[in-house]
Amino acid sequence: MTGKIRSVSELHEFQASLKEELQGDRTVITLCAGPGCAASGADNVAKAFRKHIEEMGLTDQVTFKCTGCHGFCALAPVVAIDPAGYCYEGVKQADVKDILERTIIGGEVIEKLLYVDPETGEPVLYEKDIPFYKHQDRILLAENRQIDPDRLEDFLAIDGYSALAKVLDEMSSEDVIQAILDSGLRGRGGAGFPTGLKWQIAHQQTAEPKYIVCNADEGDPGAFMDRGIIEGNPHRVIEGMCIGARAIGANQGFVYVRYEYPIAVQRINQAVDQAREAGLLGENILGSDFSFDLKVVMGAGAFVCGEETALIASLEGKKGEPVQRPPFPVESGYRGKPTVINNVESWTCVPHVIGKGAEWFSSIGSEGSKGTKIFSLVGKVKNTGLVEVPMGTTIRKIVYDIGGGVPNGKSFKAIQTGGPAGGCLPEDLIDLPIDFEALTKAGTIMGSGGLIVMDESTCMVDVARYFTRFLEEESCGKCYSCRKGTQRMRELLDDICEGKGTLDHLDLLEELGETVNNASMCGLGQNAANPVLSTLRYFRHEYEAHITEHRCSAGVCAALIRYFIQEELCDGCHACSKVCPVEAISGEKDLEHEIDPDVCITCGSCIEVCPTDAIIIVSGSGEEA
Amino acid sequence: MKLISLNINGLPVEVEEGTTLLEAARAYGVNIPTLCHDDGLSSYGACRLCVVEIGPPGKSKMVSSCTYRCEDGLEVRTHSAKIMKTRAMMLELLVSSSPQSKTIQDLASAHGMTKQRFRPEHEDCILCGLCIRMCAEQMMSSAIGFVGRGPNRRITTAFDEVSEVCRRCGGCMYICPVCMSRCHGPDEEATLCNACLNFSPSCVAVYDDVQCWMPPECGTCVRPEGDYLPATGRLATEES
Numbered sequence: 007m008t009g010k011i012r013s014v015s016e017l018h019e020f021q022a023s024l025k026e027e028l029q030g031d032r033t034v035i036t037l038c039a040g041p042g043c044a045a046s047g048a049d050n051v052a053k054a055f056r057k058h059i060e061e062m063g064l065t066d067q068v069t070f071k072c073t074g075c076h077g078f079c080a081l082a083p084v085v086a087i088d089p090a091g092y093c094y095e096g097v098k099q100a101d102v103k104d105i106l107e108r109t110i111i112g113g114e115v116i117e118k119l120l121y122v123d124p125e126t127g128e129p130v131l132y133e134k135d136i137p138f139y140k141h142q143d144r145i146l147l148a149e150n151r152q153i154d155p156d157r158l159e160d161f162l163a164i165d166g167y168s169a170l171a172k173v174l175d176e177m178s179s180e181d182v183i184q185a186i187l188d189s190g191l192r193g194r195g196g197a198g199f200p201t202g203l204k205w206q207i208a209h210q211q212t213a214e215p216k217y218i219v220c221n222a223d224e225g226d227p228g229a230f231m232d233r234g235i236i237e238g239n240p241h242r243v244i245e246g247m248c249i250g251a252r253a254i255g256a257n258q259g260f261v262y263v264r265y266e267y268p269i270a271v272q273r274i275n276q277a278v279d280q281a282r283e284a285g286l287l288g289e290n291i292l293g294s295d296f297s298f299d300l301k302v303v304m305g306a307g308a309f310v311c312g313e314e315t316a317l318i319a320s321l322e323g324k325k326g327e328p329v330q331r332p333p334f335p336v337e338s339g340y341r342g343k344p345t346v347i348n349n350v351e352s353w354t355c356v357p358h359v360i361g362k363g364a365e366w367f368s369s370i371g372s373e374g375s376k377g378t379k380i381f382s383l384v385g386k387v388k389n390t391g392l393v394e395v396p397m398g399t400t401i402r403k404i405v406y407d408i409g410g411g412v413p414n415g416k417s418f419k420a421i422q423t424g425g426p427a428g429g430c431l432p433e434d435l436i437d438l439p440i441d442f443e444a445l446t447k448a449g450t451i452m453g454s455g456g457l458i459v460m461d462e463s464t465c466m467v468d469v470a471r472y473f474t475r476f477l478e479e480e481s482c483g484k485c486y487s488c489r490k491g492t493q494r495m496r497e498l499l500d501d502i503c504e505g506k507g508t509l510d511h512l513d514l515l516e517e518l519g520e521t522v523n524n525a526s527m528c529g530l531g532q533n534a535a536n537p538v539l540s541t542l543r544y545f546r547h548e549y550e551a552h553i554t555e556h557r558c559s560a561g562v563c564a565a566l567i568r569y570f571i572q573e574e575l576c577d578g579c580h581a582c583s584k585v586c587p588v589e590a591i592s593g594e595k596d597l598e599h600e601i602d603p604d605v606c607i608t609c610g611s612c613i614e615v616c617p618t619d620a621i622i623i624v625s626g627s628g629e630e631a
Numbered sequence: 632m633k634l635i636s637l638n639i640n641g642l643p644v645e646v647e648e649g650t651t652l653l654e655a656a657r658a659y660g661v662n663i664p665t666l667c668h669d670d671g672l673s674s675y676g677a678c679r680l681c682v683v684e685i686g687p688p689g690k691s692k693m694v695s696s697c698t699y700r701c702e703d704g705l706e707v708r709t710h711s712a713k714i715m716k717t718r719a720m721m722l723e724l725l726v727s728s729s730p731q732s733k734t735i736q737d738l739a740s741a742h743g744m745t746k747q748r749f750r751p752e753h754e755d756c757i758l759c760g761l762c763i764r765m766c767a768e769q770m771m772s773s774a775i776g777f778v779g780r781g782p783n784r785r786i787t788t789a790f791d792e793v794s795e796v797c798r799r800c801g802g803c804m805y806i807c808p809v810c811m812s813r814c815h816g817p818d819e820e821a822t823l824c825n826a827c828l829n830f831s832p833s834c835v836a837v838y839d840d841v842q843c844w845m846p847p848e849c850g851t852c853v854r855p856e857g858d859y860l861p862a863t864g865r866l867a868t869e870e871s
């Protein structure tokens with residue numbers, strides 16, 4: 007970096023020279039080093055690339071970069087080759103030399119590294135043709151693939167900080183707020199509050215100083231949208247925050263990141279330092295009269311600290327516990343001063359809205375929910391990863407067209423949205439468009455964008471119990487309704503899963519669930535019964551089967567299932583009796599074997615080793631589960 | 632001082648800005664049950680018994696009246712069917728977990744509760760936080776506070792050690808709605824029973840073998856000055 011950029015025109019000149027230098031006509035090899043790919047050995051692949059490029063004397067011809075998550079983590083580690091647009095999946099250290107020799111020098115495609123479309127059985131040459139990507143509209147995530155998050159230069163080369171420059175150069179606070187209002191941007195952290203309105207209220211406050219906060223607490227298990235952005239494109243978040251600060255008149259901001267994200271913490275800290283050094287943060291940004299600085303604060307890892315009032319308490323060094331709103335943080339937040347809190351993804355949308363215009367943004371999405379939304383698609387789906395689609399995209403499109411459907415020939419049963427305090431939707435609702443209104447109406451929430459696909463092997467009572475237990479443990483414990491209510495709901499669910507439930511349990515669950523949601527103070531308690539209420543609404547028959555027939559059709563609830571050997575299929579090979587840890591299986595060699603249900607601990611070892619698939623799980627009055 | 636006009640149970644009312652819904656309702660003679668509120672202490676919002684409905688029917692939401700401040704034009708219902716049902720469920724939860732509290736039993740009776748459906752527990756603390764506020768706001772001590780979350784939440788002194796700032800005033804126990812069960816009053820014959828002298832307090836079991844979080848040498852609630860064994864914190868009469 008060449009010291010401070012002192013004006014908007016200097017920024018534009020610098021961007022132009024970087025574009026020339028970095029892009030030109032070089033071949034660019036992009037290795038994903040995001041969380042999924044790093045876990046699959048991306049680090050060693052990176053080392054191999056660096057070593058071989060050097061050794062083969064390709065440094066003048068080839069740019070190699072490591073980036074944040076590309077999205078399709080199921081293919082990890084992923085390598086993209088530009089400008090050709092090829093995508094190689096599952097790249098190992100040993101493939102590196104091959105790629106350089108054959109693809110880079112020889113111009114040939116290595117077929118075994120291509121993604122094979124399971125529909126057609128054909129390898130897919132270009133990344134853009136892979137169904138997972140083809141059906142998405144990647145605006146925020148597309149940038150991850152273009153930049154090395156360790157380098158500010160890469161970000162500047164894709165016109166980074168141009169939106170901030172535009173704001174400083176030609177827009178008043180009111181113009182910025184109007185643009186955000188017109189865009190229809192709603193908060194991506196869960197509640198979907200209109201971002202422009204929040205800023206407008208903050209702008210109108212007379213108290214000084216004002217603060218802004220980026221909420222990167224992301225405590226939902228399985229969700230990693232915000233992590234994907236911060237690790238892959240930290241400067242976009244900083245740019246968004248600068249614009250927000252300018253709009254409301256703040257000079258100090260905070261990024262609140264959970265400490266379980268050490269790479270995100272390191273990246274954002276590094277990016278803040280880079281931005282400060284380049285004059286994009288600090289006094290008189292780009293030579294203007296606007297001064298703004300950022301501090302990165304680590305959260306202590308409690309789910310509830312993502313709630314905005316708890317987050318502020320935590321920032322102030324107090325116990326992370328929600329308090330009554332109003333007053334809302336925009337009126338009285340950090341140290342009692344007006345504070346705008348927005349989610350990582352919300353901040354990331356801001357420069358795009360300013361750069362491409364409010365009209366462009368509001369042309370994407372559905373009636374009441376504009377723009378794209380990033381989802382983390384996980385669970386029983388073939389293509390797991392980060393998915394970005396316009397608001398209002400149907401569940402079907404996400405699960406089937408993008409996600410490739412349910413693996414192993416199983417059938418789709420439900421999808422859980424909104425994180426732990428969200429709800430489960432059944433197959434009937436597969437054509438539901440996902441936006442704020444539609445999800446709320448269906449009894450669940452958008453949350454921050456977690457999507458967990460469940461198949462026939464998932465027991466919905468068990469799912470409700472799992473999430474309820476999570477919420478019981480993560481409740482701050484202040485509201486008796488939330489703390490005691492989640493405990494009591496979990497106890498009732500335990501009873502049902504253990505075959506001790508009665509039909510009265512269901513009425514009590516419903517009554518209690520309503521009280522928990524109605525009477526609690528913050529968003530955690532107010533949604534804590536969603537897992538229970540939504541599964542009761544759509545899967546009541548499963549609860550009833552557990553109670554009246556002692557039947558768990560998914561074969562999950564240990565107390566309600568039995569392992570059973572079908573005589574006609576059993577060869578008497580002893581495979582099962584050898585692995586059974588409790589000697590529950592009896593039978594002479596070559597004669598049919600039998601499992602004593604009183605001894606069996608339902609560990610499932612036998613079913614895995616039986617060569618003739620003679621062992622099945624039965625539940626209730628003996629039907630196969 | 633600015634006046635705020637709102638509507639409580641159909642009655643137009645006017646209060647000073649900053650008044651809570653609970654204060655406004657009480658000023659106009661509407662009784663809302665509370666468990667974690669005390670007029671001399673700040674509001675906290677833990678017990679959720681004081682919930683009321685705000686907003687027009689159909690679009691209403693529930694808030695705790697002890698923490699929610701009056702707003703111009705607000706429509707408030709303190710005893711709607713929905714509220715009564717919610718309060719009944721809150722009481723059912725409370726009674727099932729802390730049946731030994733006379734305060735809670737009294738509230739349950741007042742609400743006509745005749746059955747409870749959960750597995751009975753005996754919790755000595757409902758985590759209402761009254762003791763913490765009493766200690767901080769009236770005794771200026773801040774000797775005790777909450778730690779942990781979810782099922783691990785509890786009240787204790789800093790680092791679980793004998794507090795150096797505790798004044799041994801007993802204010803915390805005085806205000807506790809669950810400890811209050813320890814006094815059952817004298818029996819029918821007597822006017823003075825002194826049973827409490829031989830009774831261990833039934834509130835939180837946090838500090839060693841003593842049943843409250845206060846250091847062993849305290850015992851303010853159960854004995855006259857000096858009549859205790861500092862080493863164990865038990866009463867002399869128990870020791871033999």
Ligand SMILES: Cc1cc2nc3c(=O)[nH]c(=O)nc-3n(C[C@H](O)[C@H](O)[C@H](O)COP(=O)(O)O)c2cc1C
Pocket residue numbers: 192193194195196197198199201221222223224225226309310311312313314315347348349350352353454528529530
């Ligand atoms: C229990 C709970 C957890 C939350 N966790 C997060 C979180 O991890 N990240 C986040 O951005 N918002 C979270 N929120 C929402 C925040 O309170 C707040 O609404 C949001 O950060 C505002 O930003 P937005 O308007 O951009 O969505 C959480 C809310 C609740 C009730």
Ligand code: SF4
Pocket residue numbers: 310327328329480481482483484485486488489526527528529530531532
């Ligand atoms: S609803 Fe739950 S998490 Fe929220 S303040 Fe109340 S107890 Fe804490």
Ligand code: SF4
Pocket residue numbers: 569582585586587588589590591601605606607608609610611612613
């Ligand atoms: S499920 Fe486990 S315990 Fe039961 S019979 Fe099979 S191996 Fe034995």
Ligand code: SF4
Pocket residue numbers: 762765766767770772773774775796797798799800801802803804845
């Ligand atoms: S006895 Fe100690 S802890 Fe209790 S209120 Fe008094 S000073 Fe606080």
Ligand code: SF4
Pocket residue numbers: 755756757758759760761762763786803806807808809810834835
């Ligand atoms: S000890 Fe008593 S006053 Fe203190 S929180 Fe528990 S129940 Fe409330």
Ligand code: FES
Pocket residue numbers: 038039040041042043044074075076077078079080082083084391392
């Ligand atoms: S981490 Fe590499 S594609 Fe997601």
Ligand code: FES
Pocket residue numbers: 664665666667668675676677678679680681682695696697698
């Ligand atoms: S009195 Fe208001 S919540 Fe307890």
